[in-house]
Amino acid sequence: MNSLTLPDIAAQVARQALPLEWVGMRGIALPILLEGQRLSAKADAGVSLDDGEARGIHMSRLYLALEALELENLSPTLMHQVLQRFLQSHDGLSNAAYLNIHSDLLLKRPALVSPLSGWKSYPVTISARLENQVFHVELKIEVPYSSTCPCSAALARQLIQQQFIDDFANKALHHADVLGWLGSTQGVIATPHSQRSTAELHVHLEDFVDELPFTAIINDAEAALGTAVQTAVKRADEQAFALANGQNLMFCEDAARRLNLALRRSPGISGFHIRVIHAESLHAHDAVAESTWQRESA
Template sequence: MTDLSLPDIAAQTSPRALPTLDFVGMQQIALPVLFAGKPLDCRVDAGVSLDDANARGIHMSRLYLALEALEQQELSLPTLQAVLRQFLGSHAGLSQRAYLNLRGELLLKRPALVSPLAGWKAYPLALNTRLDDTGFHVELQLTLGYSSTCPCSAALARQLIQQKFLADFAQGPLEHADIVAWLGASSGILATPHSQRSEARLQLCLEPTLETLPVLRLVDAAEAALGTALQTAVKRADEQAFALANGKNLMFCEDAARRLHQAMREQHGIRAFTLQVIHAESLHAHDAVAKSRWDGQA
């Protein structure tokens, strides 16, 4: 009987040595990953190095099938490391490095500042992992939105209000009721500082021995450091509380970057990090940006 087994072209060897390749695999694989008890809609990159100079290719289907483990158990560093080991185990003799990167948006329900309302916020995140002869490497990327009010414009607005106050009360005695009424009138508070929606981008090198991914803890720490996290569902009391938070947390981009730097230095499980804050200014047509990094040294 004729042998009609399917040909495996990738398993063919070359009669001459070929260049090795740093990465061979797939990108943008759609995958629902279980995180914090909920499915996280992810796009996944999976690959290995091709270190056998005589091999034509790798077995991509083996990588794809190994990803099934991420659907069935909570996303954790041990789970990711096990998948990477499976990548290498299925390519023994071909590959010395394995890569697994995930990108998605984590939806967290966040409470309002004062009222009992709550709403959902999306936090873009990426998780880049690698396993090679130097060990298991993990980088977590987080993006957070917040509000920033310019300290300079706040001071300039206060000066204009002072000048208006002196002009309006130059002729008569100061009565408490008159001052209260003046403060509540739009004609009195004639200037306001400019604020802008801002963004923090964190790239965190995590300790590979962590059992759980500290995403929620890091988001909470970053938002607490900034003090002006973007809100979801609000009532007027929440909006007023948000205005108060902005007034108490006047920030140049340099201030925001330093706050985040200090907050991340205090977090357990981080080996090193880089961060960037972007203030999409309402005064200028360009952004104000500050960057910082920590290499893990004291």
């Protein structure tokens, strides 16, 4: 058996002495427990290389420290412990540690009217940072919803009015005739355009929060928007969804304002950045609005 000591190239002196803000790995596959669910995730793990004389870091030590994430439900406390291990294993080399975890949270959602239900997937990211003993956690969540353009709704109503004038001018109005006209393709000759839309929520958590409030934030966002996309549906659910869209017209600016007001009321949030994207069916480009808020210090 070879008794020679295996070489440690990372411990060699750097040829060009220069500190680096972030060194580590991206896209590490691992299982996590999030809100009681066993999920597949990808992690980005890294530390700062503050010792400019050092050639590099010990990436295997970061990789091994991630094993703790498999054993218990993901929380700020658990991520703090993992980051502390990052720094302990790089004592003298690093003052800051970073951990980003990307996954898809699955929530079972009921239909609007019928007893059906189905699973919805929400892309989420948890970002944790520990620098000079200051710990901070941020969440990113994507929430899909439907949006109907107020302008196109007004234009469609005008066309329907004009068609009514054309079809019933100088005629006696009878209830049965009007009812039949409203239910025909001749009557409703135009419809507003709707689009699948996305709210990207970047949330800063208060320091005292020890849970990851994904479901609460998603519930608040969907309640504010009013037209969350559906899973399993019957015709009654589809009709209810059409009614919700018709009574809930919104530009991207409206959606951003609703989310801003809703998230301000959510507990445990110290600030956020919102981006809403309406993938328009009229144009080949998207309509986008952004909004930022930060809680004032006491």
